[in-house]
Amino acid sequence: MKKKLHVRLAVMIVAMATGILLISTATILISTHYHITMYMNQADGAMHDMPRLNTHLEQAIMQSVLWTFLGSIVLAACMGFFVAKRVSAPLVEMKAVAEKMTGGQLDSRTAVNGDDELAELGRSINELAEQLQRLERIRITMTEDIAHELRTPLATLKSHMRALEDGIWEPTPERIHSCYEEIVRLADLINELEELNELDSPVFRLNRTKVPLETVMVKVKGFMSAAFLEKEIAFTVDAPRSVYLDADPDRLTQILVNLLSNALTYTPPGGEVALKGRRAGDKVLITVKDTGPGIRESDLPYIFERFYRGDKSRNRRSGGSGLGLAIVSKLVEAHGGRVSAANERGAVFLISLTAAQPPAVVTKGLPEPGTAAE
Template sequence: MKKKLHVRLAVMIVAMATGILIISTATILISTHYHITMYMNQADGGMHDMPRLNTHLEQAIMQSVLWTFLGSIVLAACMGFCVAKRVSAPLVEMKAVAEKMTGGQLDSRTAVGGDDELAELGQSINELAEQLQRLEKIRVTMTEDIAHELRTPLATLKSHMRALEDGIWEPTPERIHSCYEEIVRLADLINELEELNELDSPVFRLTRSKVPLNNVMEKVKAFMSAAFLEKRIRFTVDAPRSVYLDADPDRLTQILVNLLSNALTYTPPDGEVALKGRRAGDKVLITVKDTGPGIRESDLPYIFERFYRGDKSRNRRSGGSGLGLAIVSKLVQAHGGRISAANEGGAVFRVTLSAAQPPLAAIKTRILQEPDAGDE
């Protein structure tokens, strides 16, 4: 059972006050009994000395009460110090850990035990430190990755411009086009980084509506068919009718285009890429499957991380920027959906999104388009 901090403090204070009261009362009773006993013994010796004995008894009792009061104050101070030290020790430790974290020692942790609010505070500080460590690692990794991504095209442009400047390179259309391609890659990388930053922004919002899945998939097919045809890859689309999603149509199109572009990159000529969608209860399952080399099992947990490429030797020409799948993952999460990757004779990506009921107009249109059973 969890012990609340204020309950513990109340119990400790009551126990301390009760202990002091008991000790004080016992001391007064014992000393009073002692003085009264002495008074009675001396009074039996002679009645003529009663005024002096009364004065002595009164002074003795007052001294006993005074010393008991002073002793109670000292005892209360000692007990209060012990209680305060016990309560403040975890706070002092957490303050020291917080100061270390401020100084950059993000591996510092508190060791506060128990099951009260102080223990919860210590656990929260430890979780904060772990989160800061993760963010710092992500920051360092992103800085290194961005520098790596920018280094190659910038080095290529620099060498080309220097060759043109020195006159050892003729500005032919092919060479100018090569420089242009590097500039386009830089622009694409910057756009992808800006898009990821937008997706991470708390003000990012989707424009949701009831989206017919077959319309989106046919639109994507028309957009991507030429690229698959150029690489001699068979591209098939299974677009079911009367299946609707609760989604942002533009962002849904972006999800499918990014997944298909990834499949196009890694599928060899004469391979096949299939885009399928179907209703599964209150969800819609969209699958993109290719006949490429697939994804290594060790890479599957990290495939949606920024700048991640399973083959570290790949450059932007062969492996992309490593941001496309990260963008897809962010967009799917923004829709409240799930995305997963697997190997099934190639890479398979499955996206699960919330289904929506077809609009009334679409239902009427489908009914009118169905052939009359009596006319068959």
């Protein structure tokens, strides 16, 4: 059972007050009993001196109460200091850890004891540190990856421009087109990075609508057929009828185009790529299957990460930027779905999204069944 911090504090304060009260009461009772006993013993033989004895008794009791009061204050201060130190110690430690984290020591952690609010705060600080460490690793990796991705096309452009400037190359249409292709690749990389940043933004929103999956798949087929035909790859689309999704049609199209572009890249001429959709209960399953070399099992957990390419020797010409599948993963998650990859005589990508009910059919103005029209 979780112990609330305010309950602990209340119990400690009540216990402290009770202890002080008991000690004070016991002290007063003992001192009063002592003085009264002395008073009675002296009063038996000195009845003529009663006024002085009464004054002495009164002063003795007042002194006892005064010293007891002062002792209670000292005791309360000591116990209060102990309680305050007990409560503030973890807060002081958390403050020190937070200051270390501010200074860049993200491996700092605070000790967590118990299960009250202070312990929860300590766990939250530790989780924050782990999250910051993860983000820092991502930042460093992204910086290295972006530098690597930009280095090759920029070096190519630099060498081409230098050769043209020095007169080593003639500015033929083919060479100018080669430079243009490198510029296009750089622009595509920047656009993909901007899109990933947009998807990570808290203000990103989907323009959801009830969309028939068949319409989206037919549209994608129109986009991609020419590219597959040019590479001599058989491209088939199995679009289900009357299957609807509550989705952003443009983003759903982008998801399928990215997956098909990936399949186009890795499927050799003479291969096959299949796009298929079907409904399974309350889910809509979309698969993109190719007959390429597949994905190494060791690469499967990482293929949706930014800039990840299983074959480290591939450049942007042969292996893309490594951002397309990351964009797919982000968009599928934004739709509340899941995307996964597997091997089955080639690579297979499976998207699972929640199905939507078909729109109601409007029958207003139609004659009732069995009724002849006038």
